[in-house]
Amino acid sequence: MATVSFKNVCKNFGDQEVVKNLNLEIEDQEFIVLVGPSGCGKSTSLRMLAGLEEITSGDILIGDTKVNDMEPKDRDIAMVFQNYALYPHMNVYDNMAFGLKLRKHSASEIERQVNEAATILGIEHLLERKPKELSGGQRQRVAIGRAIVREPKVFLMDEPLSNLDAKLRVQMRAELAKLHQKLKTTCIYVTHDQTEAMTMGDRIVVMKDGVVQQVASPSELYNSPNNIFVAGFIGSPAMNFIDCKVKQHNGQTYLVNEDGFSYLIDNQLADYNDKEVVFGIRPEDISYDTTDTPKENCQQVRVDVVENLGAETLLYVSFGEQSVVCRFMGAPKHSVGNNINIALNPNRYYIFDKETGNSLLK
Amino acid sequence: MSTGKSLEAPAQQQPQPSGSPKAGGRFKRLLTTENLMLAPAITVLASITIFPFLYLIYASLMDFALAMDDPTFAGLRNWVRLFKDPAIAQSWKVTLIYAVVGLGLEVIIGVGVALLLYATPWGRNIFVTLWMLPIFVAPVVAGLLGWFMLNSSYGLYAWVLQLVGINTDIFGNVATALPAVILIDVWEWTPLITLIVLSGLQSLPSEPLEAAEVDGASYWQKLRYVILPLSARIIVVAMLIRSMDIMRFIDTIFITTAGGPADSTKIIGLRLFEVAFRFMDIGYAAAIGLSMLFVTILLGQAFVKVMYGR
Structure with missing residues (x-):
């Protein structure tokens, strides 16, 4: 078990900067998730830590040891790959025992460790099989088993669940979280799926175009995103964004736009009077407005699409050119084409600078 | 599968009198589009491999020298x-x-x-x-x-x-x-x-x-x-x-x-x-x-x- 530090780490492929000045301190026993759209540099960061990619500049430390020029085999890490990367010619037992054999553990010790890991993962009955005789979920268990038998300082997981079907992914997600609670090994997990990030990470690193956008706990990311990218990336369905202008009226500050949108904010935003901003509100912070009289922070909208998910309903509504997603509990009460009134929660909103995308609420 | 069948069937029918209506039907079935389209390839293949192969077997059983007039049957003499x-x-x-x-x-x-x-x-x-x-x-x-x-x-x-x-x-x-x-x-x-x-x-x-x-x-x-x-x-x-x-x-x-x-x-x-x-x-x-x-x-x-x- 160990801490991991990235200090000013950069990675270029030719002229292209893939990772730009990455600084990250990962604590011992932490489960940290690197998340971002494809091409954001998250996998490259992980592979640099594994030693599979060279670092262009900066330092990577595992514990107190600088590992920049160390071979992967000397870094004492274990990695789970997206495509499992099992050795196709070896059976499950040999796949899991391979790393231990290379480290010259005794045969009895190897057998004990492999059996222990197989029991944890529920694959004892598969030990004699070849990878091609296993299902995707079983293969991924073997790949995880191969990582945990080694008892490494750090686990690296590169999109380990993305080749599994949806149901299995949810199941394995919970199992991985449980496994981490049991083993307490520092774990760095790469995914493009914000749900995985939110459910598994102690802390989440959101990356975009090789730059870290925010490092925070899941609830902090959700409640106070640094910028419009993080706000839009975390949460499903994604946050609604409405372009509008700041207007002072009778000593109060409103956000308004040409589609008839009007929202009273308690924040003064004095510097932004008459300037363009982006208003953000999460689908779950919108409710039905059942009163007939128009109120503050209410909006008449037309229902475009109704998605009934059983426990909840997603309504895709619009007013003027603006589309908004709303999330309500229970079965749908409206059908397509209806005009309804929605109420925007007056206390849970986000405002971002139109130019920089940075949050204006602090 | 059906193609294979229709290819085999006429071969079995060959010893029968050629005038039989059944044989004619089988022959017609052989002339399906896919068989006709395969025919040139099979003919070429047969002429460059199967025929020489069969001829080789024949030759190996003959007393066959280029200088002599006609090959004569030699039985297994060459093989022995x-x-x-x-x-x-x-x-x-x-x-x-x-x-x-x-x-x-x-x-x-x-x-x-x-x-x-x-x-x-x-x-x-x-x-x-x-x-x-x-x-x-x-x-x-x-x-x-x-x-x-x-x-x-x-x-x-x-x-x-x-x-x-x-x-x-x-x-x-x-x-x-x-x-x-x-x-x-x-x-x-x-x-x-x-x-x-x-x-x-x-x-x-x-x-x-x-x-x-x-x-x-x-x-x-x-x-x-x-x-x-x-x-x-x-x-x-x-x-x-x-x-x-x-x-x-x-x-x-x-x-x-x-x-x-x-x-x-x-x-x-x-x-x-x-x-x-x-x-x-x-x-x-x-x-x-x-x-x-x-x-x-x-x-x-x-x-x-x-x-x-x-």
Whole structure:
């Protein structure tokens, strides 16, 4: 078990900067998730830590040891790959025992460790099989088993669940979280799926175009995103964004736009009077407005699409050119084409600078 | 399935009187679009392989010499002779040595060079092109080249060998002729093994190799436990192609030693050539040819077993 530090780490492929000045301190026993759209540099960061990619500049430390020029085999890490990367010619037992054999553990010790890991993962009955005789979920268990038998300082997981079907992914997600609670090994997990990030990470690193956008706990990311990218990336369905202008009226500050949108904010935003901003509100912070009289922070909208998910309903509504997603509990009460009134929660909103995308609420 | 049936059925019907209405119906069914479209290909295939093959069987059962008027039936005489002929046994022995030593060297060197090229981070294409040059040389030319180089009067290699005290006519000495022709074969055909194996190495999935690195494997351990097992199949394919090639190979030896001295380089292909076109004994040559085909099929089967039996 160990801490991991990235200090000013950069990675270029030719002229292209893939990772730009990455600084990250990962604590011992932490489960940290690197998340971002494809091409954001998250996998490259992980592979640099594994030693599979060279670092262009900066330092990577595992514990107190600088590992920049160390071979992967000397870094004492274990990695789970997206495509499992099992050795196709070896059976499950040999796949899991391979790393231990290379480290010259005794045969009895190897057998004990492999059996222990197989029991944890529920694959004892598969030990004699070849990878091609296993299902995707079983293969991924073997790949995880191969990582945990080694008892490494750090686990690296590169999109380990993305080749599994949806149901299995949810199941394995919970199992991985449980496994981490049991083993307490520092774990760095790469995914493009914000749900995985939110459910598994102690802390989440959101990356975009090789730059870290925010490092925070899941609830902090959700409640106070640094910028419009993080706000839009975390949460499903994604946050609604409405372009509008700041207007002072009778000593109060409103956000308004040409589609008839009007929202009273308690924040003064004095510097932004008459300037363009982006208003953000999460689908779950919108409710039905059942009163007939128009109120503050209410909006008449037309229902475009109704998605009934059983426990909840997603309504895709619009007013003027603006589309908004709303999330309500229970079965749908409206059908397509209806005009309804929605109420925007007056206390849970986000405002971002139109130019920089940075949050204006602090 | 239905196509197969309709192909078989008329064959069974043939002995029947041709006027029967049933046979006519079967014949009509044979003329389906797919069969008609297959027909040209099957005809060509039949004319270039099946007919000569059947003719070969026929010839092997005849007393068939080009000089004689008409072939006469010989029964199994050619076949009995084949198994009793010490010259044939000698040729098989030479072929075995030629194949095992030549192929062994080619595989060891070819795979080694392929691994080197695979590990080369830059300029791989230039090295590959240079290394491949011998393949583009016609085997006859390769033979002529070897003959010039090793000629005891003016050959460059012979001169070098003489400098280190080896004073002999390389192709005229029973002890050196076979090694010399094997080395020419190795020179010409090792790059083919490299080419096949390198293409196999380049198509290996990168993730198991990376997993092995992370698992703690050194280069040699990675080679021993991951790279070689994963590319075993392609190496067997290369060996299969080369071994079948060696079976019917004569060009280089024909040019350099013509099978001598004292039959020490007369591989079975060359023996066949001699029986057929010098002694004009077509019947016996056919039997030799069929026996070579039989051995080649067995060899191919063995390789395929190794390939898929794992």
